[in-house]
Amino acid sequence: MYRSESGTIPVPLRHRVSWASDMEMKGGNEPNPNSGYGNQGYPGADYPGYPPPQNPYGYQPAGYAPAGYQTAGAQVPPGYPPGPYQGQPGQANFGAYGGPHAVPNQPGAPAAAWMPAPAPIPNCPPGLEYLTQIDQILVHQQVELLEVLTGFETNNKYEIKNSLGQRVYFAAEENDCCTRNCCGPSRPFSMTIVDNxxxxxxxxxxPCRCSACCFPCCLQKLEVQAPPGTTVGYVIQNWHPCLPKFTIQDEREQGILKIKGPCIPCRCCADVKFEIKSMDESAVVGRITKQWTGFVKEAFTDADNFGIQFPMDLDVKIKAVLLGACFLIDFMFFEQSQNNN
Incomplete structure (x- = not known):
């Protein structure tokens, strides 16, 4: 029975059961909908007929790409197969952030988020799993206050990040005081790269070698090991009277890629681009870009920012060698602040 102001109205039993169930689900006379109640099209919606709440700002993290270069359509150079353990474009990152032994941020530097650690991949050198999931790397050299104030050369340190700004690796030069300040940018060095x-x-x-074009028999060479003790490739400087040119080699010293820079690698108010090409130099497959960071930083420090782009399915060992090539280019052409002006 249903009692109203006008009297008592009989209600059939089946309607009373349905009406009581609805009141119990909705918590009385006030609506208290459950998630997805009565909405088949939008399972996350609160009310029937309404879509689930969306991000009102519409913001999505944007990736970084050096100016003038598009990664879409970049392919592995002909004749060189991609690595068998590479990630594919759009592949999700797996794993969790590093534990209590993760490398801390540097004093005075803003906190940087680490890229989530991927799951181990068979036949991939340990620690290089990060490189299977990215096609861009940002290399940011840290500003050393002692070096700025006194001109005393210190060991270089770099943060290596992905396109979202998450730190992937941290690199630190290992050198003695005498070598750094006597040999300058031509100094030999060892550099250690650690993960999160x-x-x-x-x-x-x-090693200690000459980079002048008049000594073609003793040009620059960089060895890349991953993990330490296991060589995965080399960066070899090629002789040319006016252009910076390099060859990327695998562990058997077989040429895989070429790097070609501009005639004048130091420019004011503009990015400096080193193109990564196939061995016959017929196709551009990537780029190493030294970014212009402003008059003050360029004039008073030698801390530089680089962007590296390569095909997503390139062999992860060759990606590691390209990262080493970026450090060699930095030391050869951009280490001294007066060279940037």
Whole structure:
């Protein structure tokens, strides 16, 4: 029975059961809908007929791409197959952030988020799993206050990030005081690269050699090891009277890619681009870009920012060698602040 002001109205039993169930679900006379109640088209909606709430700002993290270069359509150079353990474009990152042994941020530097650690991949050098999921790398050299104030050369340190700004690796030069300040940018060095757990994943070795075009028999060479003790490739400077040119080699010293820079690698108010090409130099497959960081930073420091682009399905070992090539280019052409002006 249903009692109203006008009297009592009989209600059939089946309607009373349905009406009581609805009141119980909605918590009385006030609406209290459950998630997805009565809405088949939008399972996350609160009310029937309405879509689930969306991000009112519409913001999506935007990736970084050096000026004038598009990664869409970049392919692995002909004749060189991609690595068998590469990630595919759009592949999700797996794993969690590094534990309590993760490398901390540097004093005075803003906190940087680490890229989530991927799951181990068979036949991939440990620590290089990060490179299977990205096609862009940002290399930011840290500004050393002692070096700015005194001109005293210190060991270089770099943050290596993905296109979202998440830190992937941290690189630090290992050198003595005498070598740094006597040999300058031509100095030999060893550089250690660690991941978010503080594990050493790469080692770079640069011997003491000449880079002048009049000495073609003793040009620059950089060895890349991943993990330390296992060589995965080399960066070899090629002789040319006016252009910076390099060859990327695998562990058997077989040429894989070429790098070609501009005739004048130091420019004011503009990015400097080193193109990554196939061995016959017929196709551009990537780019190493030294970014212009402004008059003050360029004039008073040698801290530089680089962007590296390569095909997503390129062999992860060759990606590591291209990262080493970026450090060699930095030392050869951009280490001294007066060279940037």
């Amino acid at each position: 757990a503080g594990q050493e994943v790469m080692k770079l070795h640069r």
